[in-house]
Amino acid sequence: MSRAPIQDVPIAEHPxxxxxxxxxxxxxxxxxxxRELIEAEQVQVNGRLETRRGAQLRPGDVVAVGGQRARVAQPPIADTT
Incomplete structure:
Protein backbone atom coordinates (compact mmCIF):
# COMPACT_ATOMS: atom_id res chain seq x y z
CA MET A 1 0.00 0.00 0.00
CA SER A 2 1.40 3.43 -0.95
CA ARG A 3 1.41 6.41 1.38
CA ALA A 4 -0.64 9.52 0.70
CA PRO A 5 1.23 12.38 -0.95
CA ILE A 6 2.32 15.20 1.33
CA GLN A 7 0.56 18.54 0.89
CA ASP A 8 2.85 21.53 1.51
CA VAL A 9 1.08 24.21 3.56
CA PRO A 10 2.90 27.56 3.55
CA ILE A 11 2.92 29.31 6.93
CA ALA A 12 3.69 33.04 7.23
CA GLU A 13 4.89 32.94 10.84
CA HIS A 14 6.86 30.18 12.54
CA PRO A 15 6.43 28.34 14.78
CA ARG A 35 -8.84 18.98 19.79
CA GLU A 36 -10.95 15.82 19.36
CA LEU A 37 -8.48 14.35 16.84
CA ILE A 38 -5.56 15.04 19.16
CA GLU A 39 -7.32 13.68 22.26
CA ALA A 40 -8.34 10.53 20.31
CA GLU A 41 -4.64 9.98 19.51
CA GLN A 42 -5.27 10.29 15.76
CA VAL A 43 -2.50 12.81 15.03
CA GLN A 44 1.15 12.09 14.28
CA VAL A 45 3.95 14.61 13.85
CA ASN A 46 7.02 13.33 12.03
CA GLY A 47 5.80 9.75 12.49
CA ARG A 48 5.22 10.02 16.24
CA LEU A 49 1.98 10.30 18.16
CA GLU A 50 1.37 13.88 19.37
CA THR A 51 -1.11 14.58 22.16
CA ARG A 52 -0.37 18.27 22.78
CA ARG A 53 -2.60 20.68 20.88
CA GLY A 54 -0.12 23.46 21.59
CA ALA A 55 2.90 21.55 20.26
CA GLN A 56 4.95 23.93 18.13
CA LEU A 57 5.64 23.00 14.53
CA ARG A 58 8.44 24.27 12.36
CA PRO A 59 9.15 24.14 8.60
CA GLY A 60 9.63 20.58 7.43
CA ASP A 61 7.45 18.98 10.12
CA VAL A 62 4.94 16.50 8.66
CA VAL A 63 1.53 16.09 10.29
CA ALA A 64 -0.57 13.01 9.54
CA VAL A 65 -4.23 12.38 10.32
CA GLY A 66 -5.74 9.19 8.98
CA GLY A 67 -4.57 8.87 5.38
CA GLN A 68 -3.79 12.57 4.92
CA ARG A 69 -0.40 14.23 5.37
CA ALA A 70 0.62 17.89 5.37
CA ARG A 71 4.03 19.52 5.73
CA VAL A 72 4.76 22.89 7.32
CA ALA A 73 6.34 24.95 4.53
CA GLN A 74 7.90 28.37 4.17
CA PRO A 75 5.77 30.83 2.16
CA PRO A 76 7.02 31.48 -1.38
CA ILE A 77 9.54 34.31 -1.58
CA ALA A 78 8.11 37.32 -3.39
CA ASP A 79 10.00 38.44 -6.46
CA THR A 80 10.96 42.09 -5.89
CA THR A 81 12.61 42.65 -9.28
Whole structure:
Protein backbone atom coordinates (compact mmCIF):
# COMPACT_ATOMS: atom_id res chain seq x y z
CA MET A 1 0.00 0.00 0.00
CA SER A 2 1.40 3.43 -0.95
CA ARG A 3 1.41 6.41 1.38
CA ALA A 4 -0.64 9.52 0.70
CA PRO A 5 1.23 12.38 -0.95
CA ILE A 6 2.32 15.20 1.33
CA GLN A 7 0.56 18.54 0.89
CA ASP A 8 2.85 21.53 1.51
CA VAL A 9 1.08 24.21 3.56
CA PRO A 10 2.90 27.56 3.55
CA ILE A 11 2.92 29.31 6.93
CA ALA A 12 3.69 33.04 7.23
CA GLU A 13 4.89 32.94 10.84
CA HIS A 14 6.86 30.18 12.54
CA PRO A 15 6.43 28.34 14.78
CA UNK A 16 2.74 27.42 14.52
CA UNK A 17 0.78 25.41 17.06
CA UNK A 18 -0.50 21.98 16.07
CA UNK A 19 -4.18 22.82 16.59
CA UNK A 20 -3.88 25.87 14.32
CA UNK A 21 -2.01 23.93 11.66
CA UNK A 22 -4.60 21.16 11.58
CA UNK A 23 -7.27 23.74 10.72
CA UNK A 24 -5.12 25.64 8.22
CA UNK A 25 -4.13 22.44 6.40
CA UNK A 26 -7.74 21.25 6.21
CA UNK A 27 -7.02 18.21 8.38
CA UNK A 28 -9.57 19.45 10.94
CA UNK A 29 -12.79 21.33 10.26
CA UNK A 30 -12.52 23.65 13.27
CA UNK A 31 -10.78 24.02 16.62
CA UNK A 32 -13.01 21.57 18.47
CA UNK A 33 -12.47 18.98 15.76
CA UNK A 34 -8.69 19.50 16.02
CA ARG A 35 -8.84 18.98 19.79
CA GLU A 36 -10.95 15.82 19.36
CA LEU A 37 -8.48 14.35 16.84
CA ILE A 38 -5.56 15.04 19.16
CA GLU A 39 -7.32 13.68 22.26
CA ALA A 40 -8.34 10.53 20.31
CA GLU A 41 -4.64 9.98 19.51
CA GLN A 42 -5.27 10.29 15.76
CA VAL A 43 -2.50 12.81 15.03
CA GLN A 44 1.15 12.09 14.28
CA VAL A 45 3.95 14.61 13.85
CA ASN A 46 7.02 13.33 12.03
CA GLY A 47 5.80 9.75 12.49
CA ARG A 48 5.22 10.02 16.24
CA LEU A 49 1.98 10.30 18.16
CA GLU A 50 1.37 13.88 19.37
CA THR A 51 -1.11 14.58 22.16
CA ARG A 52 -0.37 18.27 22.78
CA ARG A 53 -2.60 20.68 20.88
CA GLY A 54 -0.12 23.46 21.59
CA ALA A 55 2.90 21.55 20.26
CA GLN A 56 4.95 23.93 18.13
CA LEU A 57 5.64 23.00 14.53
CA ARG A 58 8.44 24.27 12.36
CA PRO A 59 9.15 24.14 8.60
CA GLY A 60 9.63 20.58 7.43
CA ASP A 61 7.45 18.98 10.12
CA VAL A 62 4.94 16.50 8.66
CA VAL A 63 1.53 16.09 10.29
CA ALA A 64 -0.57 13.01 9.54
CA VAL A 65 -4.23 12.38 10.32
CA GLY A 66 -5.74 9.19 8.98
CA GLY A 67 -4.57 8.87 5.38
CA GLN A 68 -3.79 12.57 4.92
CA ARG A 69 -0.40 14.23 5.37
CA ALA A 70 0.62 17.89 5.37
CA ARG A 71 4.03 19.52 5.73
CA VAL A 72 4.76 22.89 7.32
CA ALA A 73 6.34 24.95 4.53
CA GLN A 74 7.90 28.37 4.17
CA PRO A 75 5.77 30.83 2.16
CA PRO A 76 7.02 31.48 -1.38
CA ILE A 77 9.54 34.31 -1.58
CA ALA A 78 8.11 37.32 -3.39
CA ASP A 79 10.00 38.44 -6.46
CA THR A 80 10.96 42.09 -5.89
CA THR A 81 12.61 42.65 -9.28
Missing amino acids: IRLGQFLKLAGLAEHGVHA
